Amino acid sequence: MKTTSRLGIVGGLGSLAGGDLFYKLVKSRAVLEDQRRYHFLFEQHPFKDVLLPLDRNASMTARKFYVFQVCKTFENTGVDAVLLPCFASQTFRAEIQQELGIPVLDMMHALVRHITRRIAPGTTLGVIASDFVRHSGLFEQHLGQHFNLVYPEDHAQAALMEAMYGVNGIKDGHLDGVPLESVYQACLSLQGQGATVIVPGMTELSLVCGDLQRRGISALDINQIYAEFATQADGSARQPPFKLGIVGGVGPAATVDFMGKVVAHTPAGKDQDHIKMVVEQNPQIPDRTANLLRDETDPTLALYATCKRLESAGAQAIAIPCNTAHAFVERIQAHLRVPIVNMLSETVEWIVQTYGSRQAVGLLATSGTLQSQVYHQAARGCGLQLITPGFDYQALVMEAIYGERGIKAGFTAGVCREQLLLAAEHLCEQGAKVLILGCTELPLVLAHCEAFEIGAHRVALVDPTTVLARRCVSLSSGAHRVG
Template sequence: MGFKKIGVACGVNPLPGLKIKAWLIATGSDLDMEVEVVESAQEMPLEPPTPRIALGDRKIAAFLAASELQKAGCEAVIIPDVRTEPFLPELQKELQVPVISLLAGLPESLKAEGIRRIGLLGRAVPQDFYEKIFGADFEFVKLAEDLTPIYDILQSPGEALKKHGFSPENEEMMMKAGEKLLEAGAEVLIPNCTQMARFAEELRLRGLPVIDPLRNAAVEAVKATPKRLPKPFKVGLIGGLGPAATVDLYDKIVKATPAKTDQEHIKVVVEQNPQIPDRTAALLRGGVDPTLAMFNCAKRLEDDECDAIIVPCNTAHAFLPYLQRFIRTPFINMQQAALDEIKAKLGDKARIGLLATTGTVQTGIYSDKAKAMGLAMFVPDAEHQERVMAAIYGPKGAKAGYTDGVCREDLLSAAEVLVRDHGCNCLILGCTELPLILDESDDFEVAGAHVVVIDPTAALARKVVKTAEEAFERTGIH
């Protein structure tokens, strides 16, 4: 015996939802398969003030229900509402769980039976929608004007079919509508009203060739459940460390992305928290530990189903080992991205000068990786390290909003020492504020030499874009 777990958005349209639930269980029994039906109680808001708001209500309610059922682990979802059919592609684009159309497979099966002329029983959805779905092989019988009053009653705001069901009066109105469509040349009838669809079997017993879209969706869901769709790549960014560096990284991701339209750019979630305690102060002066604040950000990003997490702060990477013990989502490491690019550019001849906070220098988050890669790395002496710190934290430094003047002079003085005294041919701007002062370059002149200047923020952005492109190649979706 097989097993299927199917979700039904019953709250969106309760009575048709119950009908689908019954068909799912019956179909499973016929196929010797156990079917677990999961219901969503998400309701449709009542009394929308305008038709446009009514459409928005319907779309959002359907999405909330389907999202709930996706999280519940359903293999497929059915929305028991004909009016959702025109925007199913919009809905599906936001979900991984397959949403089964009430019309799934009908064009193919009717064509195989030689049926070409169709009548729509009801007018919940414009006829041209069906014409587009079924294609040129089918002809839809035009709605006779004298059927309009019948449909107005059955699909009125009071919803006679919900209130009174298959009453003798409602039964006769549906029979009259169906017979007129048959007289106009229809070979089969498709309920274009979810409430009418509830009574397809009763109408068939009275001789109308009615297709039941509720049963059709149930059978399709059980017999041919599609696989879950791949999820678009999404990167999560722990922001606020500091705010300008966050903007800088996001800007560089956008600029590094080879997109021709807005829709080809990468999904990015920014968890902006400038209140995360200062990382350097925690490492050097016993300041408040930022671990929990960073973990909370990372957990939110993981809960939002990000595929990777990035942190636009070099010093903060010293705390990632604590987070990674509890966060399953992989981190793209900024230092590793920068060192990989240096290795690719200069190979074993690289002599790297590190310009970074004292906290970053002392943690070894760059030097340990460089050593493991066989790359030589050097740091400024104590005097010039103080000037690097001033360029970042000083009253005229980058964190105070300055990018030129004193802060640039301080940073260049340390760069000159690294190039002149240690023969560095590459400089790492190892604090996310420093690229705001000095630009990345493959040919930067300093101390009479031409050196490579690597911006780890830009290297991280390029790594993110490469990772996203690889994901797109696997899934085919942005």
């Protein structure tokens, strides 16, 4: 098992307790035995609610935002795992985890593991916690099934809250005198209810744990437990939820169409079953066809920059719902850490699997896609022969896409449809039994269909964006490796 080497510690939620955890990490046995293996980052920023007592109705909103922002900073700097030394924050740890690609180590899991290995089920545990944590059900959720939990009596709990959060309290660094005595009395209250072990529900308890133990209180040190857990945990084991990056705006309507197909082909019973998607709708990416045909502005850098932003946003795979843009994919892919799912090769492979390699296949696409030969290269790899329109019919395809009443101008019926049907019938007359709708605007007019009637011909229409959407859905389920 690989031990986590780069650990981030979220400070600022309880400054002294966070510092105490850092100290106990540094002096833990695992770290002292192999100091070169560990790299610790302690991040603390001003947090406006840090001095507010965690009473029963305390709001967690500002705390959630603070924790998330610090964790994202850690993620962006390549940290392997994050420690979150705050019991109140453990109540929403799963929410934070859902938005990150690195693990936030579960402090409650560390505590439960420590207790269940050393203490017999059925034992009465006394819990020292803030009003908020006490009433959140956190300890009942994790320990209530196997242990009897008791809390300080009301007057002892009130004194405990004052000792922790009041003026000159333990959070302010006053670790002896009245604050310590109040914590001690709370522990006695728990012992009076039959507790044999005092379980921490405040990280600040670690600051006075040694003093309590010297007074005969069997109190657990959560920072020591969490530090030992962190140096044994395998932070690389977590697989974040699948997130699909989409290069949008090429063209804009085709992007929306593709996203709709991803949603439509995802087996889901509720919103949360759908795929995370991050989209950069960037219509300013230079025209791909204009570059390939007339050597106008090269779109490579704009496509690459968009992909890098999607990569930085946590995308694990990138989809480009634009056929012509795939002429630039090969030169971009080598400089990305995440794969671009190649719509063209996926389409050709799907045709071979569905109709066989000997089927005559026609290609309706922009002149730029045809000139780049990207579909032809993909087809040759699968043994397919492609049929393309003659000059006049290719002009009809381009007019249907780019014309004044074309698809990019917002039209999906009328002249543009008739022009496409003429070109499609022309390919059928040349023997095509399958037609690739090889421009993402075309499926806005002609849909993916196994049997489409064109004049006297019956032909299968293959929509590459539908194929791509299905492939991305399969990747999200883990059914296939991205590659």
